[in-house]
Amino acid sequence: MDQNNQERYEDSELYRIRHSLSHIMAQAVLEMFPEAKYTIGPPVENGFYYDFDLPRTLTPEDLEKIEKRMRQIVAGKYDFVRKVVSADEARRIFANQPYKLELINDLERGETDEHGQPLDEKPEISIYTHGNFVDLCRGPHVQNTSQINPSAFKLMSVAGAYWRGDEKNPQLQRIYGTAWRTKEELERYLQMLEEAKKRDHRKLGRDLEIFIFDDEVGPGLPLWLPRGGVIIEELEKLAKEMEEQAGYQRVRTPHLTKEDLFLRSGHLPYYAESMYPPMELEGVRYYVKPMNCPFHHKIYAAKPRSYRDLPVRLAEYGTCYRYEKSGELFGLMRVRSMQMNDAHIYCSEEQFEQEFLAVVELYLRYFALFGIEKYVMRLSTHHKRGLGKKYVDNERLWLKTEEMVRNAMRHGGVPFVEAADEAAFYGPKIDVQIWSAIGREFTLATNQVDFAVPERFNLTFVNRHGEEETPLCIHRAPLSTHERMVGFLLEHYAGNFPVWLSPEQVRIIPITDSHNEYARQLEQEMRAAGIRAEADLGQDRMNAKIRSAQLLKIPYMAVVGDQEVNSRTIALRRRDGSRQNDVPVQAFIEQVKERIRTRSAEL
Template sequence: MKPVERYEDSELYRLRHSASHIMAQAVMERFPGQAKIAIGPPIEDGFYYDFDLPRPLTPEDLEAIERRMREIIAEDVPFTREAISAGEARRLFADQPYKLELIEGLEQGGTDEHGEPLEEKPEISTYTHGPFADLCRGPHVGRTGQINPAAVKLMNVAGAYWRGDEKRPMLQRIYGTAWQTAKELEEHLARLEEAKKRDHRKLGADLDIFVFDEEVGPGLPLWLPNGAILIEELERLAKEMELKHGYLRVRTPHLSKEALFVHSGHLPYYAESMYPPMELEGVRYYVKPMNCPMHHKIFAARPRSYRDLPLRLAEYGTCYRFEKSGELFGLMRVRSMQMNDAHLYCSEEQFESEFMAVIGLYHEYFKIFGIEKYVMRLSTHHKNGLGKKYVDNERLWLKTEDMVRGAMQRGEVPFVEAADEAAFYGPKIDVEIWSATGREFTLATNQVDFAQPARFELAFTNRDGQEETPLCIHRAPLSTHERMVGFLIEHYAGAFPVWLAPLQAIVIPIADRHLEYARQVAGRLTAAGIRAQADEGSERMNAKIRAAQLKKIPYMLVVGDRESQSGTASLRLRSGEDQGAVPVEEFIARVRREIEARA
């Protein structure tokens, strides 16, 4: 099994962490005695640092800060770590209120820079380079000169609330990026430019896939006909795959009584992410944030035997979550979502084969969509969160985490581990994928639930005639329609493969006298199950071809006198390639093969 290097263990992580400290020094020098520093971690593809400053930063400030960073790098001073007491830390950062708050959290039992509990009370340490010292766990490079000054760039400034709390001060966050070579930086900047062109919010509008409307509400997408086709094709794919893998489809309502979510534990623990209740005939109802409780009720609807297991229940269920307004982002973070959901109920002996079958399903989907880069992350619990963030049963946490870890290792599936990121009811595998532009998406999840089956008193009769509680695997390999379509728009830059394209072919008449033949060809394609239409607009042929290319329609069939007489069409691809005349029946057979193969 090829190990996967965690980003936190990489040289790039250390390099970017050190770059954030160098940037903080440059900012402190630009605002002497006035800058208050908060936190500055490495992030995917870069780093940031949050500052409380006397005025808004300008582009000129960023240029000056970047110049000073290069000078500090050229000084080639060492990064040195020192463990210090809380008292020493308070004296060192006496004029830095955000650092003092961090020190207090570390001293009183251990919270990180985001206010989350740490597993153990940590040692307080600083990292110093030249005149600048920062409260920091590390790691860093050995010397500032190990950073390539030609591979560092400050990107932009944004607002960020201290510790992500909108009731706390708004700070200025400077984003930067750092790489090992100037070539890598150039490639990264080129990817960012390409990503702008592929932004699903822009292409979604250009290609008539979805819209948002203020009167409908934020985070509630309206799917246009082209978007509805994408959804229907994804559902068709999921249903075919799930049928092949032995799933049974169910349907559940959009809302239920409050009692169900109290029973499941979503209330009160998940209440902030749920829409407020509505009261009808003296009973409180909630729209569902998840499908799980209703699937548990389906399992419990009749007695179950070991012969019924594994039981795999699947549904494209619509869920509603009240995401904060500031966190909404196109289709990636919405408030209404249709989830490719399933719950697998199995015995402990069946767990590994069922869990790994789901991992295998991911790989089948990755192949279909051409997803080549991905990482699977085992998200585990944190003992400090037991009874608060997580179900209070350390023994079962350790047992199920070992079960998942062992299954992945025996299946030779590379993965990384992330502590304190589990679901509240059990460990999970989160799947991070990268689009064609290199943008990372958290797309899918495969979760183990040891808590909910017991909570709902789910049981099956085992071979010995005894009642036993099943394990439950939650899985959503195609995520939600919203997130999956958003990813696919960017992954394909809107040029969907033929099987997925909303309009697969358009027939373009050269002149009005060819319109009737164009209609006949489009009709033959439609009758063969190909999404096609004739362009009956008044524009000239070249304008119609250009419009079809902008809409990223895979095939254009141009027809004139010669084509109508010979029963052919002149075939053009959206890339601009002219493939010449082809018999219509031959074209139909070709496209049908591509659709059936999902090529």
Template sequence: MLKITLKDESVIEVEEGKLIIEVAKSLSSSLAKKCAVAEFNGKLVDLKMPLTEDGKLDLVTFEDERAFEVINHSCAHLMAQAMNRLYPGTKFGVGPAIEEGFYYDFAIPEAITNEDLPKIEKEMQKIVKENLPIVHYMLSKADAKAKFASDKYKLELIDAIDDDMVGIYEQGEYTDVCRGPHVMSTGLIKNFKLLSVAGAYWRGDSKNDVLTRVYGTCWPTPEALAHHLEVLEDRKQRDHRKLGKDMQIFMFDDLVGRGLPMWLPNGFIVRRLLSDYIMDKEYDLGYQHVMTPSLGNVELYKTSGHWAHYKDDMFPAMELDDEAYVLRPMNCPHHMVMFRSKPHSYRDLPVRIAEIANDFRFEASGALTGIERTRAFSQNDSHIFCRPDQIAQEFKAVTKLILDVYKDFGFEKYRFRLSLRDKENTEKYFGNDELWEKSENELRNVLKELGVDYYEALGEAAFYGPKLDVQVRSAIGHDVTLSTIQLDYQLPERFELTYIDQNNQKVRPVVIHRAILGSMDRFIAFLLEETKGVLPVWLAPVQAMVIPVNNQFHLDYANEIVEMLRKKKIRVKMDDRDEKLGYKIREAQMKKIPYQLVIGDNEVKDGTITYRQYGKKEQVTVSKEEFLNMMVAFNEERK
């Protein structure tokens, strides 16, 4: 007999070899029906697994978070079985569960599109009704290779398995190589939806075959599935790529180049206002703004170490007049040279150099995501050259600036990540262990002094030093780094930077790299998605739309309002088209213009303004001066 400890810490005795599902039924038949899998000694396992040792058993229901991955992995197999029936000759790659669902990669004899997904779903529902048992067994590598001899992808997966035995799962006529666990039968995974079709390189390598990837999602209840589909629909409406097109913020054209955004007039307004906003804050904190070229000599990047550690992410070098130049991926080397150009005393420090700089990185085409990830972007970048005794105060000041900016924009859902070197994989970093230990510990100490909650992430450091990243979850589910602070002892060494200390000796400064808005492009993408395009009034490309009810009687006064607002730098437009008033108001709302000003008889007679705010139905009538003062306050306060 085996001693099995249950979730409530009670201990039962069961016969060796008894299946977990049998144990569940003996405890509660209703509970057994709700179970998807079990956790035994800390590991998720099939309910059909026989117990062979003492241990702790926790029965995991379908609505338990731990079951989500299992449900979706099982649904990936369900979809694969449907594909096998519908498209004979299909070869099968991998079908893992992912954060919000699953996918499976196929080599299909014929091309499929999103229009084919309902047909696949219909076949999946047939298999659900068949309620086929899902059976697990083990085969030797030789037997497994014989079983999958016609599928080169499965053979490659089998070869990559370290063990001599291979896990197999079977449901009806469909068999797959898999570690599991899975639910007990196909009838238990009925709340699913296939979402999209895409292309994917086999095993993520661009040198391999391009397979067809089908994405889907599966949930424990119809209600949970319906809620998730509502979330996905909301994300579609929030996607900055859609909003950017609808609001005429930016555009792309393959003739210009993939990943190279062009900022339209509305988008340039937003960029300029954001630049002014952050530069004003920096100026008040003692930053000096500079401008450096977007090109750099290859020797500059060899000195900085980027050439050795970052070359693959840079555009190829251009040979000109016996020199090689590259489009810069970041700005720190230029700023190092700028600091080095004149002598500094310890009294001069800290020196805070800041720039809104254009940078270029050769991102893989598959990684390009609107303006969130591009090949040409602008950074709100800065480098602080300071003494060692100034590190804590400067680091605190930068952290406070980040928190102030996030407060201005109403950002609340963010986490601090301390990005550290991976000691097991040091070839991607330069510098010595002592400097790395010193800089990592200094960051930890500063964070403790600040009382900031953070988590650590190995392998996420810059190649020259550890950093504090601010991670946000975008409204459409992307994990994004918005701001970063990096501590660097390495580049001052490589560029031989010095200042004269109080003992009249040359010593090395420490450099703090920091970006508050980070990539301006990524920040705007995040902001569009966070606000669903309803930008703060001070940032809106068009702040007010003046709409005369009747051009014959109201146009002159409407023009007077437009002129009054423009003189105070309020971004205003007039809609004097020969259209119905309701149509013009609805169109201004669709364009997410903060204020629509309706000018009719009463407004002309009384010298007033009647406005409707975006997203509201009620109309408010105020004096011209009151409305003007309100709009000026929006722009001045930048809230």
């Protein structure tokens, strides 16, 4: 996806339909609750929402009534009429709507838009009217409600949402809806949501015995079960192979450190709210680490460096801890304990573009391996209003490094979009959005430029002219964290992992107890060949054992009875339902080894 495609959505018919339906929904809600206070209602990727301050909690029956009223409004064929107004006139129109008044005041000052994002210039204040309903809005909308298909939208759910995303503000009720051009598009989307429920990584993680959470351990602190441990080991093995080929060196760092390290790096002022509180021993404050980079800076600084040594690439699967808010915890996707596929590349400006693009190329290799076909590289930049607060106060270096990233991406032919005011505090970054096999979007990884922190640690190298120079640092994590990556892969594959990544690759199933000894022999042979195989020697009947293996989504089931014992073969059942009798044991072992060696997606 390129930047132009991203821009076209905001100008598209579908965007206008969804935006218009958010206003129509607001009208229906205010008719049901005349005392309601309404806030904002933007379109989003697959629909729209609107936030309301209501006198009571909405019920499913309320949503049905609101949706029915929306269809009546759509059938009324109302024009959407835009009008530019002064701030004073807007305040008169929305005199009884405190949230709208707050927005108007911000717009008048030219400070932030309706989402609380900084504005570059003072905007026009405009309203949109359809029928007798009026809303503060910059648009765009359809010209007339007749352009909306009444059978192609649906209200989906109600959720809590703090005003402007700040938990110090009042909690509102957010109504989500989805809207499409046709009834068929709506039905396809709803079917995708049903499939997504089946693929929910939280359910699959429990059913496939991958991970659990425990109240006595604490929220957001996953416990990896043996099968989950296998997946983690395989991902780490993959990363080590890739990084060794790319010239990375592996390091290890402690889980906690003195406060001084994070004060020097500058992380404490920006990340204190996301860090666990300090512990004090013998008058010294210690923190568990929320990131690995300050430790890697210390390793770089452990000895003098020359331009001949650069680039230096330090990699680590370091365990980090972040105190994410309770309401934001979500399975493996948002946790408080995480193992990051982290690395830091120290390089000169001349080496920057090549190193930055090498990281992007690493991302693409992973995407190809996992069958990730849709992704977006998003360049997150700073906003000058945040200098000294949200961002390091050096406008010149911000502009310089942002342009360096743009040039690298353009020269590499890598499509990207831009997102203002979303950079790291120390520099611009590329954030990577990916989509699973069924179209669900995930934020996966990041590729960050750091022009500020190396100088704080006095990191230098001697350049070709014998002068000391500060290197740039690239922070990158192409496999994200184990937690988020496993969560994504569970949903992406629906638990049907490729053979190389499957916790158990072969389940050997004897037909009767008399075949147990042969099953044990096969288990030993396969394990000796590097295959994760288990013989099911329990008391269940064969069909129950097969069903158990199917529920765990094991790629191969090797059924053995008299015929197989006598001919030294197996009756093979694959996870996809296909079967093959009289398969020679050695031929099967070689086939599975090849699938593992090549990390093939095929069974």
